[in-house]
Amino acid sequence: xxxxxxxxxxxxxxxxxxxxxxxxxxxxxxxxxxxxxxxxxxxxxxxxxxxxxxxxxxxxxxxxxxxxxxxxxxxxxxxxxxxxxxxxxxxxxxxxxxxxxxxxxxxxxxxxxxxxxxxxxxxxxxxxxxxxxxxxxxxxxxxxxxxxxxxxxxxxxxxxxxxxxxxxx
Amino acid sequence: xxxxxxxxxxxxxxxxxxxxxxxxxxxxxxxxxxxxxxxxxxxxxxxxxxxxxxxxxxxxxxxxxxxxxxxxxxxxxxxxxxxxxxxxxxxxxxxxxxxxxxxxxxxxxxxxxxxxxxxxxxx
Numbered sequence: 211x212x213x214x215x216x217x218x219x220x221x222x223x224x225x226x227x228x229x230x231x232x233x234x235x236x237x238x239x240x241x242x243x244x245x246x247x248x249x250x251x252x253x254x255x256x257x258x259x260x261x262x263x264x265x266x267x268x269x270x271x272x273x274x275x276x277x278x279x280x281x282x283x284x285x286x287x288x289x290x291x292x293x294x295x296x297x298x299x300x301x302x303x304x305x306x307x308x309x310x311x312x313x314x315x316x317x318x319x320x321x322x323x324x325x326x327x328x329x330x331x332x333x334x335x336x337x338x339x340x341x342x343x344x345x346x347x348x349x350x351x352x353x354x355x356x357x358x359x360x361x362x363x364x365x366x367x368x369x370x371x372x373x374x375x376x377x378x379x
Numbered sequence: 380x381x382x383x384x385x386x387x388x389x390x391x392x393x394x395x396x397x398x399x400x401x402x403x404x405x406x407x408x409x410x411x412x413x414x415x416x417x418x419x420x421x422x423x424x425x426x427x428x429x430x431x432x433x434x435x436x437x438x439x440x441x442x443x444x445x446x447x448x449x450x451x452x453x454x455x456x457x458x459x460x461x462x463x464x465x466x467x468x469x470x471x472x473x474x475x476x477x478x479x480x481x482x483x484x485x486x487x488x489x490x491x492x493x494x495x496x497x498x499x500x501x502x
Contacts, residue, residue: 307387319384326391336481341420344477344488350399357391364384 217378222260222268229256229276234284250359251325253280257301258321258367263374266305273297292339296331303327317371318364325360326353402475412474414453416446417486428453428472428489442483453487455480 232252253276261269277297281290307320329352336345412428418436426432426448433456434446444465445457454470455478465480474491 310383314381314383315387316381316384319381319387322384322387322391326394336479339420340417340479340481340484340486342417342477342486342488344475344486345479346398347402347475347477348479350395350402353391353395353398357388357395361388 218264218268221374221378222264222272225256225260226272226275226279229253229272230279230283232256233276233280237284251328251363254300254321254324254328255363255367255370257297258304258317258324258363259370259374261301261304261308261320262311262317262367262371263378266301266308269301269304270298273301288339292332292335295335296328299331300324300328316364317368318361321364321367322357322360325356325363327356329353329356411491412472413490414446414448415488415490417488419484423485436483436485438483444480444483444485446478446487453478453489455485455487458483458485 230253232255236250236252256276257269257273260272274294274297277290277293281287281293301324303323303326304320307315307323311317311320330349333345333349333352337343414426414428416423416425416434416436418438423436424434426434428448429451430448431450432448434448436442436444436446441459443457443459444455447454447456452470452472455465455468458465458480460480460482462482465478465483465485468478471478471487471489474489476489478487479485
């Protein structure tokens with residue numbers, strides 16, 4: 211049991227480090243799209259993998275710590291509010307689909323839902339900061355991009371989870 | 380990928396279509412649209428979309444945005460923000476369209492004159 215706990219802690223810390231680096235790499239290559247907020251969401255892969263390997267608690271932990279760390283390291287606290295808003299919504303949506311995992315919903319569905327809600331959360335935070343609902347005109351594009359990137363990261367997670375499962379058990 | 384995953388994607392697409400329809404239905408091209416500029420969440424200036432002008436916004440922190448209004452189109456032509464998303468956004472010319480510069484907290488919005496009258500009454 212102790213052995214198992216140590217294993218989980220080490221894996222979670224490593225995933226945490228991967229999430230931070232993925233977030234950094236992603237910020238180096240902004241996608242050439244004229245709509246704010248569209249990105250691949252590679253660091254969401256880590257929350258997703260943590261959710262399917264260790265459960266909701268670990269997924270939330272990874273997301274919150276990742277947001278705080280990347281905000282302190284690279285972008286500043288005001289962006290932490292944005293990311294937290296999007297991140298919490300995304301993880302909640304993922305957990306919802308995760309609880310339905312025996313009812314025909316796979317990790318891809320969770321990833322897509324996470325992608326959509328991540329973008330919706332960012333947009334809500336933006337409308338609060340800017341004091342206007344004008345930003346919601348981007349909403350349809352952000353949903354579609356959330357679906358596309360969510361599918362991509364979902365398929366990726368689908369490959370990672372079974373491989374990591376052999377390590378933890 | 381399982382059957383119900385397609386369902387999630389479909390619901391998302393329906394949401395996108397509904398949102399898109401909501402914002403585009405109201406977009407017409409009237410002759411009296413206004414350009415409303417917000418800075419830090421507050422109303423900065425209101426201008427006519429059909430009078431050519433260059434607006435330069437600079438705040439105490441040195442954040443600069445330059446907006447050009449020309450031929451019935453409003454465009455962010457320069458900004459010293461990091462991501463340049465606002466500069467890459469296409470020029471806005473229909474009601475409800477907007478250009479947003481999140482780092483510098485600048486929003487440029489096109490509003491129909493009718494909308495302003497309704498707002499004035501309801502306030």
